[in-house]
Amino acid sequence: MEKAATAVARTTIDSWLAETVWTKCPPLGEEEPLAPGGIAARTHGWLLLADTQGVADAFAALAATRGERCHLVRRGEAYAGAGPDGPYTVDPGSSDDFERLFAELDRDGEPFRGTVLHLWNLDRPALAGCDRQAVRDHAGPARTP
Numbered sequence: 001m002e003k004a005a006t007a008v009a010r011t012t013i014d015s016w017l018a019e020t021v022w023t024k025c026p027p028l029g030e031e032e033p034l035a036p037g038g039i040a041a042r043t044h045g046w047l048l049l050a051d052t053q054g055v056a057d058a059f060a061a062l063a064a065t066r067g068e069r070c071h072l073v074r075r076g077e078a079y080a081g082a083g084p085d086g087p088y089t090v091d092p093g094s095s096d097d098f099e100r101l102f103a104e105l106d107r108d109g110e111p112f113r114g115t116v117l118h119l120w121n122l123d124r125p126a127l128a129g130c131d132r133q134a135v136r137d138h139a140g141p142a143r144t145p
Contacts, residue, residue, distance in 0.1 A: 045069035045114035047105070050087065051122040059117065071105060075120060092120065 046063060050056035050072045060070040072087035079097040080089040081104055088104070090097035105112040125134050 045071060045112070047071050047073060047112065047114050047116045049116065049118045049120045050074050051119040053122055055122055056117070056119045059119075069114075071114075073101065075123075 046060075046068065048056040048060060048070055052074075056072060060072060063070050071082070074087050074089050075092050076089035078089070078091055079094070079100050081100075082088045088101055090101055102112060
């Protein structure tokens with residue numbers, strides 16, 4: 001520290017140290033903190049890489065009650081665009097499928113600026129009960145044609 005003190009201003013050295021400070025917050029009250037009115041709606045959408053267990057569907061329903069837009073993307077063998085409020089389908093290993101997906105999401109002239117919520121791994125096989133090929137099939141890198 002002494003050697004550093006000669007080369008650096010004291011205010012700089014003081015900023016290297018941190019002290020934990022707790023701030024008391026008012027109680028949440030009786031209302032549910034995740035209720036539609038509890039949190040302000042986001043101005044951009046969600047891209048949900050949807051699981052088959054229903055977590056993404058539940059999230060999309062909650063977001064819809066808050067006035068937010070969700071795009072569900074399900075795993076499949078080939079690309080399929082979404083119908084009115086329907087899910088997209090992509091082959092997780094196809095970069096072309098993802099390029100088509102984002103091209104469709106950008107069709108209003110502006111790039112998609114939402115948040116991606118990756119839930120496909122919720123469907124992964126239990127590690128103890130699968131072989132290497134099952135893990136590779138589920139988590140393999142994207143391939144290009």
